[in-house]
Structure formats: C-alpha cells, structure tokens
Amino acid sequence: MAPDFSSLLSADLVEQLIEAREGYYSHDSISRLSDTQYDAMVEELSVREPQHPFLSQIGHHPISGKKVQLDHPLYSLDKVKTPQEFEVWWNRQDKPFVVISSKYDGVAVDLKYRYCTTGRVFLVQACTRGDGTVGEDVTAQVLHGNIKGLLLSFTPPLMHGPLLDSPQGGDEFHVYGELVISRQTLHELNLVQVGRGHKRFSNTRNLANATIGLQDLEEIKRRKLQFFAYNMSTPIDLHRKLYFLSGTGFGVVDYVTCGRAAPTSNIPTAYVSLQWSWSKDRSSEPFDCDGMVVAISSFGIQQRLGYTSHHPRWAVAVKYPDDTAVVTVKKLEWTVSKTGTITPQIVYDPVFLGGAELERCTLHNVAHVIDYRIVVGTVVELCRSGGVIPKFLRVVSDAISTEAVPHEDIAFGLPTPLYPSHCPSCGQPLKLELPDLKCYHPTCQAQLAMRLEHFLDAIDFKGIGEKTCDILVQSGALPFLESLWTLDASAMSTICGWSIGHAATIVEDLERIKQSVPFAKLLLAFQIPRLGRSAAKKIASRYDNPEVMFSKIHSGDAWWTSELGPNVGFEIRQDLLQYSTSQWQRLKSVGFIVARPTPKGKDGLIICLTGTLMIGREDYRKLIDASGHIFTNSLTRDVKYLVVGADAGSGKSAKAAKYGTAIVDETWLRNLLGL
DNA sequence: TCAGCGCTCAATATTCGGCA
DNA sequence: TGCCGAATATTGAGCGCTGA
Numbered sequence: 001m002a003p004d005f006s007s008l009l010s011a012d013l014v015e016q017l018i019e020a021r022e023g024y025y026s027h028d029s030i031s032r033l034s035d036t037q038y039d040a041m042v043e044e045l046s047v048r049e050p051q052h053p054f055l056s057q058i059g060h061h062p063i064s065g066k067k068v069q070l071d072h073p074l075y076s077l078d079k080v081k082t083p084q085e086f087e088v089w090w091n092r093q094d095k096p097f098v099v100i101s102s103k104y105d106g107v108a109v110d111l112k113y114r115y116c117t118t119g120r121v122f123l124v125q126a127c128t129r130g131d132g133t134v135g136e137d138v139t140a141q142v143l144h145g146n147i148k149g150l151l152l153s154f155t156p157p158l159m160h161g162p163l164l165d166s167p168q169g170g171d172e173f174h175v176y177g178e179l180v181i182s183r184q185t186l187h188e189l190n191l192v193q194v195g196r197g198h199k200r201f202s203n204t205r206n207l208a209n210a211t212i213g214l215q216d217l218e219e220i221k222r223r224k225l226q227f228f229a230y231n232m233s234t235p236i237d238l239h240r241k242l243y244f245l246s247g248t249g250f251g252v253v254d255y256v257t258c259g260r261a262a263p264t265s266n267i268p269t270a271y272v273s274l275q276w277s278w279s280k281d282r283s284s285e286p287f288d289c290d291g292m293v294v295a296i297s298s299f300g301i302q303q304r305l306g307y308t309s310h311h312p313r314w315a316v317a318v319k320y321p322d323d324t325a326v327v328t329v330k331k332l333e334w335t336v337s338k339t340g341t342i343t344p345q346i347v348y349d350p351v352f353l354g355g356a357e358l359e360r361c362t363l364h365n366v367a368h369v370i371d372y373r374i375v376v377g378t379v380v381e382l383c384r385s386g387g388v389i390p391k392f393l394r395v396v397s398d399a400i401s402t403e404a405v406p407h408e409d410i411a412f413g414l415p416t417p418l419y420p421s422h423c424p425s426c427g428q429p430l431k432l433e434l435p436d437l438k439c440y441h442p443t444c445q446a447q448l449a450m451r452l453e454h455f456l457d458a459i460d461f462k463g464i465g466e467k468t469c470d471i472l473v474q475s476g477a478l479p480f481l482e483s484l485w486t487l488d489a490s491a492m493s494t495i496c497g498w499s500i501g502h503a504a505t506i507v508e509d510l511e512r513i514k515q516s517v518p519f520a521k522l523l524l525a526f527q528i529p530r531l532g533r534s535a536a537k538k539i540a541s542r543y544d545n546p547e548v549m550f551s552k553i554h555s556g557d558a559w560w561t562s563e564l565g566p567n568v569g570f571e572i573r574q575d576l577l578q579y580s581t582s583q584w585q586r587l588k589s590v591g592f593i594v595a596r597p598t599p600k601g602k603d604g605l606i607i608c609l610t611g612t613l614m615i616g617r618e619d620y621r622k623l624i625d626a627s628g629h630i631f632t633n634s635l636t637r638d639v640k641y642l643v644v645g646a647d648a649g650s651g652k653s654a655k656a657a658k659y660g661t662a663i664v665d666e667t668w669l670r671n672l673l674g675l
Numbered sequence: 676t677c678a679g680c681g682c683t684c685a686a687t688a689t690t691c692g693g694c695a
Numbered sequence: 696t697g698c699c700g701a702a703t704a705t706t707g708a709g710c711g712c713t714g715a
Contacts, residue, residue, distance in 0.1 A: 076686075107684085128684085136683085202708065209684060210709045343704080362705050364689060389687055389705055465681045499714065532702045 011118040013045050049117070070110055072174065072233055074129045077293060077317040083273035086294065086318050090269055097297045098268050099238045100275075101255035103317055104228055105288040106180035106208040110135060111142070111150070115171040122153040124172075128212065138212050145212075145220040147179065149251020150227035156248065175245065177229035178253070181208045182286050185224045202357075204288045228253045230293070238297040257297065268294060272318055291319040324383045325351045325358075326396055329376055332369070333360070334437075336425045338450035338527060342437040344369050344419070346380065346392070353384055361390035366419045366437040373398060375418065449473040451527055452481040458525035461513050463506050468496055482583070485510055485590035514587075516595040519545055526583060528575040535572060545594045546584045553577060607669070609643045643669045 017038070080086045108129035113121040126142035127135035143152060181204045189207070190200045201207045211223040228251045232241045239257045246252040258268050275292055295315035296302055305313035327348035334342050344363040351358055361382055363369055372395050374380070379397040382390055423430055423439040425446030431438045439447065453469040464472075472478055475495045477487060487495070493503035520540035523531060531539075543549035553560075553573055560569035641664050 205685070206708045213710065360706070467680060502713070
C-alpha cells in the first residue's frame with residue numbers, strides 16, 4: 001500500500017525530505033528515509049506544488065556546462081600593490097566605514113536562491129564568474145558536491161527576512177563567494193595521485209577551477225571543495241550581509257570592519273599595513289590567499305560611486321607582494337601575430353614560481369628588447385602578474401657587452417643586434433615600426449594560420465584549434481582561409497590525420513555554420529585592426545548585411561567617423577574597402593550566408609550615456625542592446641536621448657542642447673529598461 | 676590506456692583613441 | 696592631463712574528447 005502523507009503540511013514534507021537528503025550526504029543512516037518513502041514524498045510534493053524549488057534540486061540534474069548570462073555582472077576588483085598605494089586610494093574618497101576581508105584564491109561563483117511559499121529559500125542555480133557577464137552553469141556540481149559552507153536551502157531567521165528582498169522586490173537573491181580547496185586537501189589528494197602514479201596537482205586554485213567543471217560528481221566530493229561567501233545581491237550594507245550569511249550557516253571570508261572613528265590600531269590604513277607586513281609568511285595559512293579586499297560597507301555610497309567598465313569604485317584589492325625569480329635568458333623567440341606584428345618572448349630554464357613551472361615570458365614588443373638591451377645571457381627578474389601571468393620586471397645583469405653572447409644570436413652586429421631582420425615564419429624582410437616589428441608579407445604562413453584560427457573563433461566554430469590550423473596552412477591546401485570550405489572529408493582526413501568519420505563530422509559542422517553567420521560576427525572575422533566586438537555590433541546594427549554596407553561605404557557616410565571616432569572610423573572604413581570586399585566575394589562563392597538581422601525594438605531609440613551611473617556603461621550597453629534600442633558613446637545628431645549621470649561634464653549636455661537631443665536622468669533609463 | 680588536441684580559466688599588460 | 700574603454704595579447708594547468 002502506498003504511504004499516505006496527506007496529513008503532513010507541505011512545509012513538513014519538505015523539511016523531512018531535506019533532512020533525508022542531508023543524512024544521505026553525511027552517510028547518517030539513522031536520519032534516512034527508505035528509498036520508497038523518499039520517492040513517495042517527492043511524488044506527493046510534486047502533485048501539491050509542482051513548481052516547488054526543492055524539486056529542481058533533486059533527481060537527475062544534468063551537467064549542462066552551458067553558458068549562462070549572469071543576472072548581475074560580477075566585476076573584478078581594481079588592485080593596489082602596497083599599503084602606500086592603498087593609502088592614496090583611501091584618502092581620495094569619503095569612506096566612513098569599511099569591511100576588510102581576505103581575498104581567497106579559488107573560483108568565484110554566483111549562487112541564485114529562490115523563496116518557496118513557506119519562506120524557506122532554495123539554491124536554484126550556480127554558475128562560475130566567467131568573463132563577468134557570462135558564466136558556466138555548475139548547478140549539478142554544486143548540488144552534488146557536498147561543499148562545506150554552501151547551503152542548498154535554509155530558512156532565514158525572521159529578523160533577517162526583509163533583508164533578503166531583491167532590489168526589485170522579487171523572490172530571488174544571489175550569494176557571491178569563492179570555491180576553494182585547502183592546502184591540506186591538496187597535499188592529501190597529491191598523496192593519492194602519487195600513489196596511483198599520476199601527476200601531482202600543482203596548486204589549489206587550478207585544482208578548484210578544474211574540480212568545479214568535473215563531470216564525475218563523486219570525484220567532486222572527494223576533492224573537498226569549500227565555499228566562502230563575500231557578498232550578496234541584497235541592497236543593504238556589506239557588513240550586515242556578512243553577519244547574516246555567517247549567522248545562517250554559510251562559510252564566510254575572514255573579515256573585520258573598521259572606520260575613521262576606530263581606535264588607531266584599527267584605522268584601515270594601519271590595519272592594511274599591518275596585515276601586509278604579516279603576509280610575508282603565509283605558508284602556514286590553511287587556504288591560499290593573495291591579498292585583502294577593502295570595500296565600503298554602505299550600500300548607499302556603493303550605489304553613488306558605481307562602477308567603471310571593469311571594477312566597482314567602492315572596493316579595492318590590496319595584493320600581497322608577488323614572489324619573484326631571477327633567470328638567465330636562454331633564448332629569444334619571435335612569434336608572428338595574425339596582424340604581422342612580431343612579438344619577442346624570452347625562454348629560460350624552467351623555474352617554479354607561485355605554484356607553476358615557468359619557462360617563457362612575453363616582452364610585448366621589440367621596443368622592450370631594445371630599451372632593456374635583452375639578449376641571450378641577460379639575467380632578468382620575473383614575477384607572476386596577479387599570481388598568474390609571467391611578467392618581466394627588470395634586468396639584473398646586462399649581458400650585451402660581454403663576450404658570452406653567442407654570435408649567432410646577434411643578427412646584425414652591435415649596436416643593433418637585438419631583433420631579427422627577417423620573419424621567422426616566411427623569411428621575408430621585416431619592417432621596424434617602433435614599438436613594433438612587422439611582417440607585411442601577404443602569404444606569411446604563420447599569419448594565415450592565426451587568421452584562420454581567429455576567423456573560426458569569430459564565427460564560433462568549435463573543433464579546429466591552433467595545431468590543426470597550422471597543419472592545414474602548411475599543407476598548402478589553403479591559398480585563402482575561405483578555401484577551408486572547399487575541402488571534403490577525404491582531404492581533411494588526409495591532411496589532418498583524422499579518421500574519415502571525424503573529418504566528415506567537421507566538414508558537416510563547417511557546412512552548417514556557413515548557412516547563417518550573424519553579420520557582426522562576420523565583421524569580426526574580417527580581422528580589421530580596431531574592429532572588435534563593439535565596433536562590429538555598431539556597424540551591424542546600422543547596416544543589415546555586407547552588401548548594403550559595401551554599397552553605402554562608397555558614398556562617404558559620415559556615420560563612420562562620428563560614431564567610431566575620426567581616426568578609427570576612417571581607418572576601419574578604408575580597411576573594409578581595401579581588404580574585405582574581395583574576401584566577402586570569396587566567402588559568398590563558398591556558400592556563406594549572412595543571418596537575417598534581429599528586428600529592432602519598435603522605437604529603436606539611440607541612447608547616449610554620460611557621467612557616473614549606478615552600473616557600468618558596458619552593462620547598460622548590453623541591456624540597451626537587448627531591449628532593441630541602440631547604445632552609443634558618441635553624441636551625434638542621430639542620438640535621441642542623452643542620459644546624464646552624476647559628475648557629468650558639460651560637453652555632451654551642451655552638444656545635446658545644440659542638437660535638440662532630449663536630456664534625461666538615469667531613472668528614465670531604468671524605467672525604459674524595466675529595471 | 677595513453678597521447679595529443681581543443682577548450683577554458685585565471686588576472687593582468689600594452690597601446691591607442693575618445694572624452695571630460 | 697588623466698581616466699576610461701576597446702582590442703589584443705600573455706602562460707600554465709587541467710579536463711573532455713578522439714583516435715591509435
């Protein structure tokens with residue numbers, strides 16, 4: 001006979017289900033329901049409340065790995081490197097009360113919670129930070145990862161209930177934090193790795209990052225991820241959010257609060273200085289931590305200060321000093337970019353620095369090589385910028401005047417032996433255009449391979465990477481990159497060494513993608529200098545397809561220079577005419593079709609922003625685009641509305657008055673966008 | 676089972692043009 | 696003049712997938 005739960009209130013039903021699930025995770029057999037009882041209770045709940053958020057957490061939850069547009073952008077923090085730099089930042093603005101917290105080194109995640117009718121909240125989505133606006137869905141991993149400090153559901157204490165209202169008064173809110181793995185766990189996992197004859201994991205951040213993307217949910221549990229929250233989407237002061245999170249049971253980053261009125265030892269500048277000096281020996285800390293975060297607590301002040309395109313203005317990261325290494329340049333390598341710029345890299349014997357083994361480092365451009373007189377034998381000091389990217393710091397000892405420099409590394413003889421005379425790929429003469437060294441040979445294979453790689457990336461084609469592009473170009477089968485679409489499966493299989501089945505799949509994918517390429521992506525794929533995503537989107541929103549664009553471009557449309565800038569607009573237009581007209585003809589000849597443009601909103605308002613706004617311009621740009629209107633940074637006669645934020649200068653307003661453009665405030669914009 | 680490729684992520688540097 | 700935005704670039708780690 002089926003169990004009868006009709007006498008149970010829905011809330012009690014959910015409580016028992018949660019208790020059973022938690023018992024299952026902790027292997028506490030006493031608190032577990034039988035599988036039959038558990039399934040029957042789930043069935044009962046799904047009949048009574050089919051939309052209950054608990055139901056979205058259970059059963060088969062597929063690992064999607066899909067990209068997710070974040071509800072609120074997750075910004076990175078602006079950095080200062082020393083307490084002195086922090087003091088300058090601190091003294092610049094009015095910051096009465098701040099929260100100082102540890103900056104753990106792991107993976108930032110955005111957890112979305114939703115209320116159910118009883119007042120309990122449930123995790124409904126988890127995603128990584130990604131690029132700050134689009135992250136990866138890791139809900140399944142979080143739900144099944146048994147992550148310490150991360151709550152799948154909880155009932156907010158009554159006194160805190162109103163705190164959790166979202167700014168729009170909705171029934172969802174977000175908790176932001178870092179997923180980390182402790183040094184002790186890294187050590188234990190490495191013992192297992194070594195025991196199995198596998199490679200050791202190098203550092204906790206990379207391991208945490210890799211773990212949250214795992215498809216093996218049991219393996220995620222074994223990695224012992226921990227969660228530390230540092231913020232919420234709720235419109236209250238930061239110290240109250242942290243207090244609430246901590247009291248509710250979340251793991252919370254270590255933090256202190258202090259302000260101008262605090263005792264001398266607790267004044268932020270003194271505190272930061274003290275912590276920074278202690279940071280030199282961090283090896284005994286349980287978690288990797290690369291600095292401190294100093295954030296203004298007041299939500300009102302946070303709103304007033306707003307954001308740049310990358311950072312909140314109300315918080316800063318004080319980074320601990322980077323470890324450095326001194327190495328001797330063993331070799332200078334020159335790589336060719338898709339635009340023909342030749343970039344120098346120094347190669348040295350592998351050195352272990354900041355949790356990774358390094359053996360090369362960019363010098364960015366030939367001017368650096370000349371300015372620092374770097375040759376084989378030069379001793380240089382390196383660090384890992386931001387704890388990640390190898391960065392050249394300084395020359396420790398100059399080798400250029402010694403006899404130790406092998407003659408073959410000196411291309412022309414002193415005093416200008418510092419850069420090659422010919423392209424390392426095609427062997428043609430190079431041109432020095434400081435700060436760059438350029439190869440202008442039209443059929444340079446390295447450039448063609450990189451352009452092919454970029455082209456495929458621009459149109460979002462997956463499956464052919466750097467190596468395959470090299471192989472295809474070197475085979476001689478691609479006089480133009482569009483020739484890729486003339487190869488059949490048999491040719492691809494022969495050239496790339498693939499099975500015929502795999503080659504056929506790639507050819508099918510290539511055929512499919514050319515059927516409908518968004519115009520903005522095609523423009524990006526043309527690889528015109530200074531024509532990036534932003535400019536491509538503007539051009540695509542003005543001209544619906546390449547035919548219209550090329551036909552209008554000849555008429556000297558002033559839009560280009562007014563919208564993209566007098567120099568950039570002129571150069572892009574010239575380059576499109578010179579290089580892209582014939583390329584588009586070739587693309588058409590192999591079957592490329594531009595996708596139909598998405599219809600613009602019924603009003604199609606052109607909106608320009610100025611001054612400081614509550615959220616960053618980039619985010620407003622996305623919201624305006626998404627709503628069918630057109631965002632622009634430049635005030636032209638076409639602009640219908642100028643949105644004026646705080647501290648705006650008078651230039652655009654004066655221009656708006658001259659053009660008869662309507663001047664509105666941010667509230668108008670937020671209403672238009674439904675915020 | 677293993678090797679190699681493709682992909683993604685981390686956090687920043689550099690350069691240039693636009694704008695207040 | 697200084698800040699900001701856009702474009703492009705940087706290295707190493709680790710997982711998924713494919714093919715041998």
